[in-house]
Amino acid sequence: MRLSFVVITSICLICCSKHEINKNTVLVFGHGGIGFDNLNGQFAPNSVASISTALDFYDLDGVEVDIQFTKDGNLIVFHDDYLENSTQCKGFVNGLNFDEIGKCYYRKQYSNNYNEEVISLDSLIILINKRWRHKLFSIDIKNNFNVPFKIDSLAGLLNMRLEKLKSTDNIIIESRDANILYALNKRKNYRCMLVSDMDSVGVGDVSRFGLAGIVCNFEKTNDKLKQQLLDSSKKIILYGQKSTRDYGSVDYKHVYGVQIDNPIAAIKYFKH
Numbered sequence: 001m002r003l004s005f006v007v008i009t010s011i012c013l014i015c016c017s018k019h020e021i022n023k024n025t026v027l028v029f030g031h032g033g034i035g036f037d038n039l040n041g042q043f044a045p046n047s048v049a050s051i052s053t054a055l056d057f058y059d060l061d062g063v064e065v066d067i068q069f070t071k072d073g074n075l076i077v078f079h080d081d082y083l084e085n086s087t088q089c090k091g092f093v094n095g096l097n098f099d100e101i102g103k104c105y106y107r108k109q110y111s112n113n114y115n116e117e118v119i120s121l122d123s124l125i126i127l128i129n130k131r132w133r134h135k136l137f138s139i140d141i142k143n144n145f146n147v148p149f150k151i152d153s154l155a156g157l158l159n160m161r162l163e164k165l166k167s168t169d170n171i172i173i174e175s176r177d178a179n180i181l182y183a184l185n186k187r188k189n190y191r192c193m194l195v196s197d198m199d200s201v202g203v204g205d206v207s208r209f210g211l212a213g214i215v216c217n218f219e220k221t222n223d224k225l226k227q228q229l230l231d232s233s234k235k236i237i238l239y240g241q242k243s244t245r246d247y248g249s250v251d252y253k254h255v256y257g258v259q260i261d262n263p264i265a266a267i268k269y270f271k272h
Contacts (some may be wrong), residue, residue: 027061027257028266029138029237030054032079035261037242044086044106046077047116048127055135058263062136062170064239067121069147073157074098075121081144087118094146121161129166138215138237138259140195141175155183162190174215174237182209193237198222198229206234215239215259218250230254244269 033050034043043050046065054060066079071094083089083096089104104118128137145154158180165171174193175181181192191212196202197220206214206229213235221238229236239259241247247269252258260266 026252026255026270027136028263028270029136029257029259030058030060030063030263031239031259031261032065033063034058034263036079037261044116046079046118047106048119049116051127054263055132058267060135060263060267061257062138064138064140064174064259065124066140066142068093068142068144069149069154069157070098070101071095071147072097073147073149073154075158075161076101077119077121077124079142081142083118089118092146094144121158122164125161125164129164133166134170136170136172136257138172138174138193138257141173141177141180143175143177143180145177145180151177151179152183155180155187159184159187162188172212172237178205178209178211181211185210193235198225198236200225203228207232213237213256218246221250226254 032045033047033054036045043053051063051065054063065077067075067077069075076093078093080086081093083091083093083101083104086106087104088107089101091100101118106116106118141158145151149157162168162171168190171191172193173181173184173190174195176195178194181194184190185192193213193215194202194206194211195215196205198214198216199222202214203225214229215237217240218238219240226236235256236254237257237259238250238255241250241258241260244265258266258270
């Protein structure tokens with residue numbers, strides 16, 4: 001009997017490797033909703049249907065969504081630089097006024113009926129206030145700023161919209177451009193995170209600009225710099241894990257969240 005207990009205990013200890021620590025505390029964000037990588041996905045990334053499926057059906061902790069500026073300083077929820085990459089419309093987003101974009105719908109792809117409309121940030125904020133106030137939103141400002149505004153003015157235009165949120169407690173603002181995050185934080189103390197490799201430049205910018213943390217590809221981490229971030233009470237969000245092997249290669253003990261492209265696999269791995 002004692003031998004059996006020892007064997008079972010040993011098996012449990014082997015199974016509970018360092019990569020298993022605190023998995024259930026890691027926040028799971030859907031990448032653009034239910035993700036970008038599933039070619040047969042039912043809904044286009046950044047569409048309302050994709051966001052809703054991630055939050056309401058899969059009950060993920062939150063979603064990451066992409067926003068970018070139009071020529072006249074408005075904001076749309078969209079990932080690509082060019083509309084024709086995923087809609088029936090054409091043109092460079094930064095080169096078009098908001099009204100010129102008009103009724104753009106995500107085109108059909110493979111066997112799927114992609115008829116979801118591209119929405120404005122204003123529309124997303126209305127939905128957050130009405131439906132998803134208790135979910136997390138990580139809003140990624142795409143850093144293609146080929147518009148006739150300076151960075152500080154763009155930060156002001158974005159801040160005007162974010163002020164329409166009933167609460168920013170569950171809002172994260174991320175970007176590859178530390179300058180717009182800094183300019184935004186001068187207006188209000190948002191939770192801003194830099195999208196960057198975990199290298200000396202990225203970690204240095206997080207500290208220099210007073211940001212809340214870093215959003216990093218899981219393959220671009222650095223143990224020494226990770227500890228430096230943690231010692232400064234900075235948060236770490238990882239992305240890029242595509243398979244169970246990728247998930248299992250990371251020690252999640254001090255990871256705040258992950259941005260994922262496969263809700264089913266992520267739930268199975270992270271949520272006990």
